[in-house]
Amino acid sequence: xxxxxxxxxxxxxxxxxxxxxxxxxxxxxxxxxxxxxxxxxxxxxxxxxxxxxxxxxxxxxxxxxxxxxxxxxxxxxxxxxxxxxxxxxxxxxxxxxxxxxxxxxxxx
Numbered sequence: 088x089x090x091x092x093x094x095x096x097x098x099x100x101x102x103x104x105x106x107x108x109x110x111x112x113x114x115x116x117x118x119x120x121x122x123x124x125x126x127x128x129x130x131x132x133x134x135x136x137x138x139x140x141x142x143x144x145x146x147x148x149x150x151x152x153x154x155x156x157x158x159x160x161x162x163x164x165x166x167x168x169x170x171x172x173x174x175x176x177x178x179x180x181x182x183x184x185x186x187x188x189x190x191x192x193x194x195x
Contacts, residue, residue, distance in 0.1 A: 100175075101175075104177075107191055108163055108174050108177065110183060122166065125178050128180055128181075129147065142173060142176070147194075
């Protein structure tokens with residue numbers, strides 16, 4: 088049995104989450120109506136105190152840039168630790184079907 092350091096496992100998980108968010112960003116940009124559900128999730132989580140104000144503001148700021156696709160993707164897919172942690176508790180639930188998610192994870 089191979090034991091990988093925690094940091095390596097975390098990096099692998101972050102890479103998979105990033106890949107999924109790349110696909111979700113593309114899908115949302117191609118179908119902006121999907122943002123209604125994303126915004127609803129954001130508001131519900133914040134109102135139910137499942138999200139701190141800082142995360143709420145960061146997500147809100149990212150969503151405000153959706154009319155500028157390059158900026159939207161660069162903010163959503165940023166390589167910093169804060170954004171990686173934010174993606175771990177994504178508000179983009181339901182954007183991809185399970186089949187789409189599996190396809191993203193199994194394709195290179």
